[in-house]
Amino acid sequence: MSEQSYSADARVVILGAGHAGGSAAAFLRQYGFAGPIVLIGDEPHAPYQRPPLSKAWLKGEADAASLMLKPAAFYTDQNVELRLSVAATAIDRAKKTVGLSDGNTIDYDILIIATGARARRLPIPGADLYGVLELRNADDAEKLKHAIGPGKRLAVVGGGYVGLEVAASGRALGAEAVVIEREARVLARVACPTLSNFFQDYHRAKGVEFELDAAVDAFVGDEGHVTGVRLADGRVIACDAAVVGVGAIPNDEIAGTAGLALDGGIVVDEAARTSDPAIFAVGDVTRRPLPLYARMHRLESVPNALEQAKQVASAITGRKAPAPEVPWFWSDQYDLKLQIAGIPFDADSIVVRGQPDSAKFAVFHLKGDRLLAVEAVNSPPEFMAGKMLIGNGKAVDAEKLANDTVSMKEVAA
Amino acid sequence: MAKITYIEFNGTEHVIDVKPGLSVMEGAVKNNVPGIDGDCGGACACATCHVYVDDAWRDKVGTAEELEKSMLEFAESVEENSRLSCQIVVSDALDGLVVRMPESQH
Numbered sequence: 055m056s057e058q059s060y061s062a063d064a065r066v067v068i069l070g071a072g073h074a075g076g077s078a079a080a081f082l083r084q085y086g087f088a089g090p091i092v093l094i095g096d097e098p099h100a101p102y103q104r105p106p107l108s109k110a111w112l113k114g115e116a117d118a119a120s121l122m123l124k125p126a127a128f129y130t131d132q133n134v135e136l137r138l139s140v141a142a143t144a145i146d147r148a149k150k151t152v153g154l155s156d157g158n159t160i161d162y163d164i165l166i167i168a169t170g171a172r173a174r175r176l177p178i179p180g181a182d183l184y185g186v187l188e189l190r191n192a193d194d195a196e197k198l199k200h201a202i203g204p205g206k207r208l209a210v211v212g213g214g215y216v217g218l219e220v221a222a223s224g225r226a227l228g229a230e231a232v233v234i235e236r237e238a239r240v241l242a243r244v245a246c247p248t249l250s251n252f253f254q255d256y257h258r259a260k261g262v263e264f265e266l267d268a269a270v271d272a273f274v275g276d277e278g279h280v281t282g283v284r285l286a287d288g289r290v291i292a293c294d295a296a297v298v299g300v301g302a303i304p305n306d307e308i309a310g311t312a313g314l315a316l317d318g319g320i321v322v323d324e325a326a327r328t329s330d331p332a333i334f335a336v337g338d339v340t341r342r343p344l345p346l347y348a349r350m351h352r353l354e355s356v357p358n359a360l361e362q363a364k365q366v367a368s369a370i371t372g373r374k375a376p377a378p379e380v381p382w383f384w385s386d387q388y389d390l391k392l393q394i395a396g397i398p399f400d401a402d403s404i405v406v407r408g409q410p411d412s413a414k415f416a417v418f419h420l421k422g423d424r425l426l427a428v429e430a431v432n433s434p435p436e437f438m439a440g441k442m443l444i445g446n447g448k449a450v451d452a453e454k455l456a457n458d459t460v461s462m463k464e465v466a467a
Numbered sequence: 468m469a470k471i472t473y474i475e476f477n478g479t480e481h482v483i484d485v486k487p488g489l490s491v492m493e494g495a496v497k498n499n500v501p502g503i504d505g506d507c508g509g510a511c512a513c514a515t516c517h518v519y520v521d522d523a524w525r526d527k528v529g530t531a532e533e534l535e536k537s538m539l540e541f542a543e544s545v546e547e548n549s550r551l552s553c554q555i556v557v558s559d560a561l562d563g564l565v566v567r568m569p570e571s572q573h
Contacts, residue, residue, distance in 0.1 A: 084501040103508050125497050132499060357506045357513070384512040391534075393512055434534060438514065438541030463540070 060370050063089040064163035067152060069142045069308070071095025073104060074337025074359035075168030076123045081367035083132045091134045092160060094152075096141035099192055100126065105356060107195040108219040109386050113226050114199075121192070142169075145312035147330055164332055166366055167309055167320060171302035171338040171354060176211070180273030185280035185295045189216055190302070201295035204228035209283045209293035211270055213240030215385045217299040218253060221262050222387040232263040232291055234270060234283060246398075248417050249429050252410045253387070260388060265291060302354060304339045317341050319352040324378070325369040326362045334369070336362035345378040346444065347399055347426075355383050380445045382437075389413075393434065395441035396427035405456045407436060416440070423449040439466040469562040473500045473518075476573035487559055491552035491566060492516040502568040509553040511535055514542040516552040517572060521565035528555055528564070543571035 066082065068075045071093050079091050095101070101123040110116040119125075129136045141155040151159050173188035175181060187198050198220070202208050206229045210217040213235035221231040233240065239250035240257075254264060269286040273296060282290040304319040315321040315329040319341035326334045326342070337359040341352045357379065364376045385392040390413065398419035408415030416436035419427040424447060428440030439462035443450055454460045468484040473495055475481070485494030495503035495516070507513040511534055520528050525548055531539060535554045539545055552566060 080499050084499060105508060120493075122497075124499065128497070128499060356508070360504060360506055382513070384507055384510060386510060391510070391512065434512075434537040435540060437512075438538060442541060466541075 059372065060164060061089075062087075064370070065090045065161065066092070066164045066166065066370070067160055067162035068093045068166040068168055069152065070168035070170055070305075070337070070339075071097065071099075071101045071136065071138065072168060072170050072337065072359070073101060073123065073356055074170070074363055075166065076101025077360050077363035078166050078168060078336055078366050079134045080124065080128075080132075081363050082370060083134070085367045085371040085373050087367065087371050089163075092137060093129075093134055094137045094140055094142060094154070094160075096139065096155070097191060097193070098139045100124070100129065100136055100138065102192060103356070104191070105384075107192065108189055108216050109223060111195060112199060112202075112220070112223040118192075142308055145308060145333075147312055147333070150332065162332075164334070164370060167328070167333065167335040167339060168337050168359075169305035169308065169339050171304045173298065174301045174303050176270060176298055176300065178270060178272050180275055180280065181298075183273050183275040183280040184278050185275075185293075186273050187295060187297045189220060189297060189299060198295070198297060202227050202229040206230070206294045207232070207292060209234060209291055209296040210299065211283065211296060212299040212301070213237070213242070213264070213266075214244065214299055214301070215241070215383075217297070218257065219385060219387055220297050220299065221257060222260070225260050225262060226388075230261070230263075232265060232293070233257070234265045234268050234285070234291065236267070236269055238267050240264070240266075245429060246404060246417055246419070248404070248406055248410065249431075252413075252415075252431065256388070256390065256413065302338065304352065306339050309333075309335065309339075317350070321350070322362075324365065325375060326365040327369065334366045336366055344381065344397070346380060346447075347397065349399065351397070353381055355381065357382050380441050382441060389432075391432055391434075393430045393437035394427065395430075395437055396425070396444040398427040401426050403452070405452050407456055408433060408458050418450075418455055420450065420452065423452070425450050435462040439463070442466055469557050469559060469564065471557065471561070472563075472565040473503070474565065474567045475500075475502050476568050476570050485557045487557050489557050491518065491555040491557060491561075491564070493553070494557060495552065502572040503552060504572070505553055507553075511538060511551060511554055514538050514551060515572070517542050517545075517569050518550055518552045518566035519546055519569065520548045520550055520555075521567070522548065524561070524564050527560055542569075544569045 102121040144153040224231040320335040382395040401419035405418040414432040416430040430437035504515040
């Protein structure tokens with residue numbers, strides 16, 4: 055890692071006022087940075103938490119104030135200049151300036167790119183019909199909230215975590231829900247078959263329908279409003295609204311145009327620094343090192359955003375770099391708490407602990423006797439102990455692990 | 468408003484007025500108190516909001532429920548008075564509460 059010192063009154067400009075950008079500003083102040091900070095966001099809102107948008111917020115259990123990352127007073131108290139409803143259009147690295155969509159130009163000494171990711175869209179007929187929705191931000195969630203309710207029928211295109219969470223929230227609000235997935239099982243890209251089958255069965259028991267192995271050809275509509283999803287086999291799945299959740303694309307174009315190294319996201323080092331020492335990048339938009347797995351990866355999660363925000367704030371203030379964290383994720387659906395730690399790159403065996411039928415079990419992914427990842431359903435000890443074992447790299451006894459009468463304390467000892 | 472005193476591992480005190488109904492974690496995060504991150508937003512899923520409840524307040528704060536207990540079991544430097552602050556709801560009865568943070572959150 056290059057040693058770079060930054061002046062204490064450097065002007066920090068943060069592009070993107072999401073969880074990552076907002077947290078970078080907050081940690082800079084926590085770590086004593088006293089220079090000017092400008093936080094620029096293209097949404098009309100100050101930084102807010104996105105995970106509840108598909109869960110508590112969608113179900114009406116959280117209000118707008120509770121979503122906010124920090125209260126409005128934080129930005130004035132902490133002297134963080136918020137510029138909202140403004141997008142960055144270009145970075146001039148030679149002049150150290152950023153061009154903005156309102157016609158202004160802003161100077162920086164240190165730039166932090168936190169532009170996040172956007173929903174992947176399906177390039178198919180009817181995708182622009184009213185009622186074809188996506189879920190990335192608060193405005194999307196507001197539209198979705200209006201589209202689902204008792205008697206409404208919701209089509210969810212894409213059986214990933216967001217899609218399943220939306221289906222669960224839709225059922226909680228009394229809507230019918232059908233999940234349409236291109237692969238033979240839900241969560242195909244991100245989870246093992248045991249977990250996929252469990253979630254499919256659980257959702258079915260809650261009244262969710264599934265169309266698996268189903269390619270979507272078009273959205274069909276009436277007077278500009280979506281009325282159904284046409285599958286490749288010609289069938290039309292009727293709906294009042296459709297949510298497309300088929301992955302996300304990093305908003306890295308502005309960095310690429312400026313000549314920063316990209317590789318499916320902005321390439322950064324362990325300090326979240328890009329190929330330009332005056333420019334950092336954090337959050338969903340980055341391809342970052344995962345020291346525990348000795349590889350580069352793009353993560354989309356709040357813990358990742360916070361970890362990188364701490365890396366940046368440490369690098370800028372000359373604080374000791376934080377220790378690498380085990381990546382982790384969570385999802386709440388119905389009364390299920392799913393907690394995932396690690397990523398099963400190159401795993402060669404799977405150990406299931408507990409009974410999926412009881413909705414309390416964990417799936418461990420190992421390579422030899424090392425634990426790479428754990429997917430825990432309603433099993434916090436398995437998650438916590440698993441996360442610890444992934445981090446410390448201790449050898450794991452697979453027989454003990456599979457035996458749920460042996461405590462996780464003993465397994466991890 | 469309830470006055471909550473948050474004490475960082477290095478001894479730095481933060482006295483914050485927290486609105487009843489918020490959690491002790493939210494009171495810290497929303498006021499940028501270092502050492503309480505609350506990665507999961509209060510879902511009792513991460514244990515990044517671990518605090519020690521001052522002895523004088525343990526009865527009023529109460530004990531952890533099952534889920535929280537099982538998360539705490541594997542958190543670092545757990546003591547008798549450990550709680551996850553996302554699970555402590557602030558009320559007028561907790562006006563004056565004092566919590567300390569563990570070294571792992573320093």
